[in-house]
Amino acid sequence: MQREEGAITIEVIAEELEHPWGMTFLPDERLLVTERSGNLRILDSVEGLSQPLQGTPEVFARGQGGLFDVALDPDFNENKKVYLTFAEPGKDSTATTALGIGIFENDRLNDFKVIFRMEPAIKGPNHFGGRISFTPDGHILLTLAERFQFDPAQDNSNHLGTIVRINKDGSVPQDNPFVKEENAKNEIWSYGHRNIESAAIDPKTGNFWIAEMGPMGGDEFNLVKAGKNYGWPLVSWGDNYDGSEIPDPDTRLEFENAKIVWTPTISPSGMIFYDGKMYPEWQNHALIGGLTSSGIVVVKVNEENAEEVERIPLVARIRDVEQAPDGSVIVITDDKNGKVLRLGKLK
Template sequence: MRSALTLSATSLLVAGLFATGPALAQAVRTVPTSAGPVEVSRFADGLERPWGIDFLPDGRALVTEKPGRLRIMARDGSLSPPLAGTPKVFNQGQGGLMDVAADPDFARNRTVYLAYAEPGEGNGGGGTAGTALGRGTLGERGIEDFQVIFRQSPKVDGGNHFGTRIAFASDGHIFLTLGERFKFDPAQKRDNTLGKVVRLNRDGSLPKDNPFAGEGRTAGAIWSYGHRNVEAAAIDPRSGALWIGEMGPLGGDELNRPEAGRNYGWPVVSWGKHYDGRDIPDPPTRKEFADAAVHWTPVISPSGMVFYTGGLFRDWQGSALLGGLSAKGLVRVAIDGASAKEVERIPLDARIRDVAQGPDGALYVITDAADGAVLRLAPAK
């Protein structure tokens, strides 16, 4: 869950909407960890490039598929057919239907947020695109009354670096992470929202206390800037601070704790190099830029993150667990205030796109594959 939600037994979809048949869970293997042996089960199957997962108060979960589908995963691992009412997406390159998050007051308002690559006006399968955030109500047949509440600007060509993750702050604001669309320099400018973390009210309006609120609507959305491609984000429940996992170029993935108004340096500085091998100055050479709390070379390709608070893995409580596309597993990072240190890797032999904590305290991760799955991690019996 992206926020604390009260468990509810209320069913929001008719029972016949779910796929029939036995539960899909089956043991895959047991892996050694600092918390003891962990059983990895293939909990749900048959997903095409799943991208985001978030649990509902009643124990079911919403799962997105990059081509544009949203499904509900039942408590036994069965999957609904694609829900109606989702937006048209730009399903090219890294774009598509990406993150999903239930509103902190979902039990009352049934609101669901979707982040996705939105095609530009009038282009049929090509042209420009940009990340968008919208919300609607989960009803009996799918998403109802879906409305876009934020659009990245400007829309540009290309299929890379859309971001994106949704995180709800403890005060109810939304953080949305936005890639720089592989355009480099715009990440350093505040006249656009490429390479930014933006902070919004839940209806898409702009908080008056955002750091650049006096510079106009575009800059007024920005929380921090100088980012490259952020596909991992989570709130530390102990401090309320936002943490993000950011993909570097050739090396130099970063874990950052974005602060209001700070510039994180891309593309002027980086712990990595350009893909052609050209050097990029390291962050400490430019004191005006904020440096990463942790950086990785070789890269882990962070995607998805959760702070663990459950009871099944007591040794992991308070740790951040990041999905790793290149790392092919989970990367556990110990957080102490503003300091962070990698302490463990949990190998899963799959590209991990997102990670969530279930109401049962187990970890659920989704695999980035054409035949993607939801894996469940729990202590071995």
């Protein structure tokens, strides 16, 4: 699909955010935004950007580490619970990906507590994952990453390179695929992943989709199924950074293959399934943020099939995508002077 130049209006609605990473709308239509440095802020259409909120956790703010995703509990109107993912500092300069809950009252977080930690904690500043999705049956799917460690993504005795499925209090659902497997982490839902910063559930089917970063080439759009192995680092549609080749996924049929492969990479981060009225041609499509592709990648999803249909160039590293209550699309840019942009109505 080709779009005429100037067909979308782009408005800067906030700036001077330090590497914003995640966002979600409150019921009153204010926007919660995380900064990787550890701040959680409120963007109000009248009052602008707030000072950092009180009550957020200490974060490992090095390299790709910091404060990541923010999500409201599906029952937020009743319980006021806000979920945050973040790189949690550990002993001896290690860090791990953690998920916690705080109570949002009077524009601050109270009683924040961690309900899940990726094990083990690892030294190094790369590949944390961190996207939160709530399933229709009341569970959380949390994307993790292999912390740039390669082989542990094939070892279910740790959480590296996995997606985990937990209850909203952090406990383990007893129908998880590896609950009865000796030595396996009971939270694991799928494994063999590299670094996942894009995830969303298709509301039409309930299917869980991720866009996963490959190495040098080979970003993947994957349909995630319980207990399946997605092959990293044994197979990939990309190559190692030193130029050495990795076997293609279709040479190992025991691994799940991607529905879309991107080479050159788009470096996907953030994703929604759009259902607004402002852009009817995007309804039931996935909108994926692109860091290296500097815009939005539009993917048509039909049951278990997918194809890219359009790219919206924004000349900025797009870290997250959200749908506003009025049907416009909000994106945040990954920059030291990060911005919140609003894609408006067609001219």
